[in-house]
Amino acid sequence: MSWKERLDNPTLSVWPHDYLRPHAEPFVEQGTYSISIPQLSGDYATLLAAWTALLYRVTGDDDIVLYVRDNKVLRFTITPELTFTQLQNKINEQLAELANVEGTNFDALSESLQKESGLERPPQLFRIACVTEDLQLDRYTHSPLDIGLQLHESSSDVSIVFNKLLFSQDRITILADQLTLFLTSVLQNAKQVFTKVSLITDSSTSILPDPKANLDWCGFVGCIHDIFQDNAEKFPERTCVVETPPINSTKTRTFTYKDINEASNIVAHYLINTGIKRGDVVMIYSSRGVDLMVCVMGVLKAGATFSVIDPAYPPARQTIYLGVAKPKGLIVIRAAGQLDQLVEDYITKELDLVSRIPSIAIQDNGTVEGGSLPSESGDVLASYTELKSTRTGVVVGPDSNPTLSFTSGSEGIPKGVLGRHFSLAYYFSWMAKQFNLSENDKFTMLSGIAHDPIQRDMFTPLFLGAQLYVPTQDDIGTPGRLAEWMGKYGCTVTHLTPAMGQLLTAQAVTPFPKLHHAFFVGDILTKRDCLRLQTLAENCCIVNMYGTTETQRAVSYFEVTSRSQDPHFLKKLKDVMPAGRGMKNVQLLVVNRNDRTQVCGVGEIGEIYVRAGGLAEGYRGLPDLNKEKFVNNWFVEEGHWNYLDKDLEAPWKEFWQGPRDRLYRTGDLGRYLPNGDCECCGRADDQVKIRGFRIELGEIDTNISQHPLVRENITLVRNNLEGEKCLVTYMVPRFDKPELENFKIEVPSNISDDPVVCGLIGYSPFTKDLKAFLKKRLASYAIPSLIIVLPKLPLNPNGKVDKPKLQFPTVKQLELVAKNSSIDINDSEFNQQEREIRDLWLECLPTKPTSISPEDSFFDLGGHSILATKMIFTVKKQLNVELPLGTIFKYPTIKAFAAEVSRLKSTDKIEEETTALTADYASDAASLIDTLPKSYPAARALGSPSEMAGPTTVNIFVTGVTGFLGSFILSDILNRTVTGVNFKIFAHVRAADETSGLDRIRKAGTVYGTWKEEYANSLQVVIGDLSKKNFGLTDDKWSHLSETIDIIIHNGALVHWVYPYSKLRNANVVSTINIMNLASEGKPKLFNFVSSTSVLDTNHYFELSDKLQQSGKEGIPESDDLMGSSLGLTSGYGQSKWAAEHIIRAAGKRGLRGSIIRPGYVTGASYNGSSNTDDFLLRFLKSAVQLGKIPDINNTVNMVPVDQVARVVVAASINPPCGDDLCVVHVNAHPRIIFKDYLYELKNYGYDVEIENYEQWKKTLEEAVIERSEDNALFPLLHMVLGDLEDSTKAPELDDKNAITSLRADIEWTNEDRTKGMGATPEQIGIYISFLESVGFLPHPKHFGDKALPNIKISEQQKELVASGAGARSSSAA
Template identity: 45%
Template sequence: MAELPDPTIDLDWSGYIGAIHEHFDRNALAHPSRACVIETKMSRPLELQSQSSTRCTRRKGSKVGVPYPILAEAVQLTGPKAMISIGKTIDENGPLAPLVQKYVDEELSLKTQIPELRMSDDGILFGGKKDGADIFDRVRSKASSPPEVLVGPDSIGVMSFTSGPEGRPKCVLGRHYSLAKYFPWMAERFNLSADSKFACLSGIAHDPIQRDIFTPLFLGAQLLLPAKEDIAHEKLSEWMREWSPTVTHLTPAMGNLLVAASSAKFPSLRHVFFVGDVLTTRDCKALRHLGPACRIVNMYGTTETSRAVSYFEIPSAEEDPAALDSLGDTIPAGWGMQNVQVLVVSQKDHKILCGVGEIGELIIRAAGLSAGYLNDPEKNKEKFVDNWFVDNKKWVEADKAKDKGEPWRAFFNGVHDKLYRTGDLGQYLPSGAVRVSGRIDSQVKIRGFRIELNEIDANLSGSPLVRDCKTLVRRNAHEEPKLVSYIVPEIAEWKRWLEAYNQEDIKDEGTKIGPTVVYLRRFRALQAVVRDHLKDRLASHSIPSVFIMLQKLPLNPNGKVDSPNLPFPDTAQMMEEASEEDLKSWEALSEIEKAVASLWSTLIPGLHAKTLRPDSDFFDCGGHSLLAQQMLLSLRKELNADVLIGALYYNPSLRGLSSQVGRLRSGQAVEENKGTESPYAKSLDKLVKTLDAKYQTADPDALSPSSGATFFLTGATGFLGAYLVKDILERENTKLIAHIRGAKDVAFAKERLIRSLKGYLLWQDSWEDRISCVLGDLSKPRLGLDDASWKHVAMTADVMVHNGAYVHWIARYEQMLRSNVLSVIDVMKLCNEGKAKLFSFVSSTSTLDTDHYYNLSRDQVAIGRGAVLEADDMEGSRYGLGTGYGQTKWVSEQLAREAGKRGLRGSVVRPGYILGGRNGLFQLGARPRIINTVNTIPVDHVAKVVIASALNPALPGVNVCHVTAHPRLRMSEFLSALSYYGYDVPEVDYEEWKTQLEEFVLAGSVGKDQEQSALMPLFHMATSDLPSTTRAPELDDRNTVAVLKGDADRWTGVDDSAGEGVTREDIGRYLRFLATIKFLPWPTSRGRELPPISADVAQAQAQWGVGGRGGATS
């Protein structure tokens, strides 16, 4: 395991190595002829003139500790003048306060004039005449003598202004301790020296001073400054090649500027230090191509830490061409520098250090932290805290022993073991390095889904058509939060794409909005391309609803993306006008198409109705599942067309949906044609032909606790998946190969799995050596496994448990085909390679959601024959299944049972509801009266049936095992638990409840936070005919009883064949859990006290970031 930092060790609290200007003085005296700044002749005259300037200001009455503001715009990239201004200030212990006009306009009244500072060719400094003489004449004789100014570690050397969360500047006081402290270590670690040549590509504003200017001056190295006109897309790389720097510091945004559209290589470059923002592997790939000998170092730090404090070094392309392959989409922040610790602490309890893979808050522990914020004691108390891991008195006593009466101790306020709370989230990787994963105060949650903005940007950057991007959450004019991606297109690739697809480029010079140029028309096609690109990589709720194409991203003076200056979506979209071509298309639309288009434009902010075409897709235009519900209600109200949600998903285009509306308005209600096969049934007939002609037949008796068994499991990190892992590993002599999606590497995949198990309070340390992982994706061929992983599973696994699936109650069959059906074929193909394997497929009782099976159940129960048999051929669901999810499960079941006829041995497990919540009832203040029974089963019992059915198939072939509740509650009984435990949610007639829900949805958003009904994702089910759609047939479960008895005999010794159900007490525990984590309010009316649950449940949910639903049943 990784060696994580110990927050109780000594970090050299009084290890002051002198002031930065003292090191400058020594370098100038030791090497007077060495070039310093490329425009000057020698570094010695530059230092002399800095001292001349210092002495002049001291004669004018300046004092130690009084800030010297330098207006960055006045001295930026002017070489010697900037160096002299900075040198003068730090010589005198100013402190230096570089000001950026945009940060100080509102805070300070500045008086500036054209500077008189001049330097002759021989290095003599002139400051302008006063009373007939130059102001420096009286001090020139003392230019070679350093000023007699004493500073210490707690003297303020730099005042850095940084924009706060509300855009108001904050002044951070940088101490002299850290200005020089870390340079010797950096020089040794990264092989930097006086022979290095640094390219200064930023101005002097704030952070760039230390990284771009102080570093070479401390080392006595050369500093190269390009002309302002050289910092352009193509010119910068040419400048790099011409002047041959060996080192530079960049932000990712500046790095994009360096490599954008450039072909010139710069072989001299040896190190690039990245700071300031998330660095992606794509950023690194382009740079490694142009600078093959360059090592990339990603660094992490904030203005409050005085400098970058962590590092992650990537070997050059020449040293290791494959160095990026295992790093994922973003580069880690790495490890703390010498005597710096990057701690990851629990968000629930900061006194607990996180383990590998846990998400926590990043805390910086170092002796070089800043002195805090100027005149803001409350903020300092919040952000700079005493180290709670160790008593500071320990270091105070140790420092007393080191005290030799050094003069600088007059400016030393004593040892303070402080921690800086960054507000960033991160986690330790298995290597011990830290990966930053976002901000605590920018946790994005839209429509109930938690979204990681960095993940969106990383995936966008994976498109060759995207040169740069930034995704934000912006609120539109209606105060609705929107995911907005700002994209800078890769023009060369865009032209190639247009040529490949035989399209013409649209003439569009762009529209100036603030500091940005927005393309309103030229890249409309690109929006669809990048949206499709993200559909293959992200969940639908993480796909931005708005894409805004820019000429370039605006940068702030620190070289970071200037997010506040990115145009708001309403501003950008309102300026978009319908083109002449758009208007011609609009006129050709039917009246119904125009009405539907207008309706879309009222629901989707910023959408211009007249820009829509017949093939425009509702979801690609910015619609989502919640807006879809509102739109269908509006269609019913305004156009008198009761369109079902499924019709929209099958016909999302303007033309397709309008056609459905037209049919309904003319009375041509769509009727199911029983003479024609359903699309999903037709799909089955085609897919059967792709199955292997014969499957290996595994022998269940060959596996036992003594011989052992290795399981392959998909969907391992989900709710049911976690309990499947538990059931597998609690058995004697078992091993697990977990199929994990989206992990960067196998080690990270394993940590994610362990994290999930800890979140559900299931993890046992003894399991670790019995778990291995393979990286895959059910939406890709062969389960997304590479050849080595496929072969490993084929040769190693004894039992295949296919639990993973794309669960969505609205998406179409075609959208779910790859993940839910073709993956089953792939798993069965794996069963037929290598050793013979047993098979278990987790299906759903949604395959029975047709009138046929409800009527069959009713009739059989009425005559005492029981219920729907497990052996039923399921032909009664060949037509009539209403959800794409149910259709995919039906097709998959039929394929599995056909494979069973060809030799495969195993089971299809059909569970019902696995313990769920009902938050929407609280928002409406009522619950519907529905007397249907609910087939709800505790998750651990479902898991037991799945594994038992795999190990102990009752019959040859692949047979169904029903998981049915014993006993079953009626829906009204289930919901009555709310009142039983004191929630004021009275029961009302279903029609009354349905009307309340429709009115709630039609009212739209509620307040700024956009609270929507928790039933919105299932709104179409809740309002169609819930009493009918929730009818659940009674199920025969003889196969399930048999496999559980066999499991008791052969594996567990415990007979669970009597089955389980969810009781009112179980529901009470679940309600307590939801109230504990503040998902639901606590009950306020009279009722029974909620049953107790383990105190660890809520803590696990908060610490490990999973649903923790299993805690309610523990």
């Protein structure tokens, strides 16, 4: 392997540093810190292993790239479950391999790569080192080192050599201590897992939070509404709220503390008298203004829970919020307008309101009106005016729920977060002292009115006795106006989201020097955001507050000093502001992801948990999610703090659950800085994969933001017009910069009203420049496919970027762009072959890109997998070259694709490469066997129901339950009613949480007509990543699973007929090993694997089948060792199933018991045809109708209805046919049908189809699809059907004695005999055609045929779902 191949797309790990990377000379200032580690004894390999371990711990990068010595670089992959011994062994193997490799000049290699790829500068190849020679960070001009270790030979001295422009002395000192601590630990016990060795040094203990500390659990300071009432009685005439007029008017509305107190008392008494009880939810349909303050205080005084709906949300969305909140009361603020009729109808039909204020408005004189109800005359609040000075006397406590706020949820359903009174006022006294807040301050009401930060806007001034200023919507929405408003009214404190901060500074020129503090929440805060704000408000300290709706007021903080105090403070910081440290009695615990009993050391990446007494109560109506996200602190014993509460006497004690030491699991990744502050490193789930590459959206946005002409940007994953994922950046440029004019072109006046089209056309030179800028910083796969320049980013009512409004352009928009754009092509960049490929691609692409270069990917230019089929055929025809469809996935750029075409044109055959590729799966499987446990606990079959003693629960772990076959497996299990036996399914699902996982199962079952709601009671959703060890579950969850499960059915798989083995390996092979590991631990388990007859698709088995048939035997025996296809399988899917089977057989020799079940084609349900419409055989039916032709192919088809396949799978899993062994179970069709007869059944039902010679049929199809561009269901599969379908549809005959044995034993479990099997009779095909016609997949027959379509029963909901495409999912087995 050449160095170029070794260092292809290297991961340039970034060791956490303290200062911004310099962009101008000098780039490097070398520093050295030396330590002595006597126990190391000059062992370089051990030091290298320890350094690698620390590198993984602080970056999370599993692709390790290290400069080692002698002009060589070590590159390998590690996994977090390795022991230190295993890591050492891996290092030694790598070093031994490198010893036989000649070093190279990496500067020369970088320059060569620059020239080959047309880069503006030579690429960097590595950043980190570990050597035994003298280490100079700038040894290589193009790959300067950030940091490295130097082991002084024949001694125990080690030097950390580092760039002083990046790393502080404190960080290096802590790093030295961590290296010493780690080595001391692993040298004493090398069998430790390297990710579980503590990195907390003695020196850092004092700066990191103590997870066992008392956080004042009983420190309740009272309810915010009581504190407000006390203030109103102390200073009734003090100004409380000021509603400001438009900027060109002078009329303001000013309300005192007495006004707000009395008006809210009236509201509270009305609510109580009309039936609102303590803890009821009252929904407020609100506008921004004083009325909201009155309503909130009134609801709280009534002891109820307030929630807010913003009129800016669409009516359908408003009903969703109402559905989650289930309010008992409703207040409509007059200024917000009337409720939409859709909302009113929902309230009437779905809610049980006891109280309603139809139109509340506080008048200029402080009196309040409530409007009138249809059933009553007069104002609803009129009779309660006499109680305006009377407190309600309703007692609530720290655990009462004052707020219901919404946060995003799965499937578009928001989650309602119930707040607690404890948090609302607890932190204000500390904040006043810390940030110099007082009664003299003027606060702003700028937060989204339905967003929980609005609570901070209102409650902070009420607590302090300060003033709250309210702008108009025009003041907020007009660029530059908000800054004028801030300056005019002398506002001193504001709460903002970063997006609202950008709105405040956009096109603003008016300074507002009286602002002394701006508190930011809700999103990452950048240096750019801070600089812009402090340019206008030089006396403003900026506080970045990290928290969530679920943590309420319990947040961390990081303060940016004002420019007037320290003009250079920001210059020393990195581009993203850190989260900082917890406020009073709040902790950010960064927890080791591989051992949650450990807090991370400085620099180590972990998951952030917030620990505080002020956390929210939890999600309304979601107990399972609460258990997952709000967890008891495992660092102390449960009930540890109960002694603090034993003598507590308070009137609110009944509304207090006692001290609760809880943590909120944020899902964010973070690390501690050397001073104990915390910085965020993205989301645990913020990594997306596109075309197999792991991509960090935050990293892309950070790099884009560094372009000097970019003001705001956000990158999202969007589905393109063909439903495939791609990266799209939405961006607002620096319109104030004159240089931007150099990157604009004129936009035709007829399309100037569409900002997306204008941005794509008018700023195409700018997007080209930006992509070139990114190519220097990001891997090619991380560069957005589309960059859309907009005049501004849309904000939702909460002040955050409104992501749902940022969508992929429509067909019409892209057509307009193509029509009005010219393609920028530098012909000299392309060689002759590349020019040919480029031009052919441009013919195929639906929209023409504004620029194109040799490094552009087919997919980034707008291509997709279906279009790739057409492109491949075009290339084959135009260039007369035999080209496998998979070529475009392996070589996606013009440069790489053209090189492969040239290679294939220069050779007569491609069989050699094919043979080499197909040989890999067998050798890979053999190597993976070495990773298996030495033995598996022997599991026994359940036996018959009559043999089972007493009530028994059978726990079955099933994968692939949201797929076609999986849905039927689930229903087959749960439909069994055997006295004394209950079945519980532990269903693995890919989802954000258990609730959304169950929703996915429910939806799949509904699509396929199998779901019954009672199934939910017998389901336990398991959320995990099957490609990770222990599925990525915590140790306790994994242990519970391993001790509970009786039977495993591994049915999940990635089915793709184009992807090579390498792309399917993780999903179909590695995940199988990980699931087998579940069978190796805890309770003995039966392991059952749903494979595929694709593992038999070689000439060996076709010939063997014919031979066996001729001698009167059934077919390929289930006892065959499968070595007849260890070579020769050509599909990556079949190869991956073969590899998995081979590994499972090896495990069977080590004690694993169970079955390998091999279905062929899994077709629709026998009784009503419910089908997975994205199926080869069904596509062929549709294609036959579209084309009117059928190929004359006489092979038999092994197609079995899905309910029969599911029955065989479950029967074999519960009743293994080979008892104390592991064996194969074939699913064979009885009867089989001839391929052309299957298709010709269409004729019998009135469809116009004719049989045609196969070669002629191929020509007819190709002309229709390729030349005339006609729509055809086989278009995505052209590579297969236009190849050699006569061979590829062959299916060996199968012996299925084991299946019959299991089905016979299953009769006692189901009271149904299915031993005769099922297959494809003409009647069965008729049911399939009827189903496909009823859901719109097939058109209605043109004529009356010999047979009428049979009547079938499917629900209207199922029809709608299938017709919408929900049934077009890949089957879990094929």
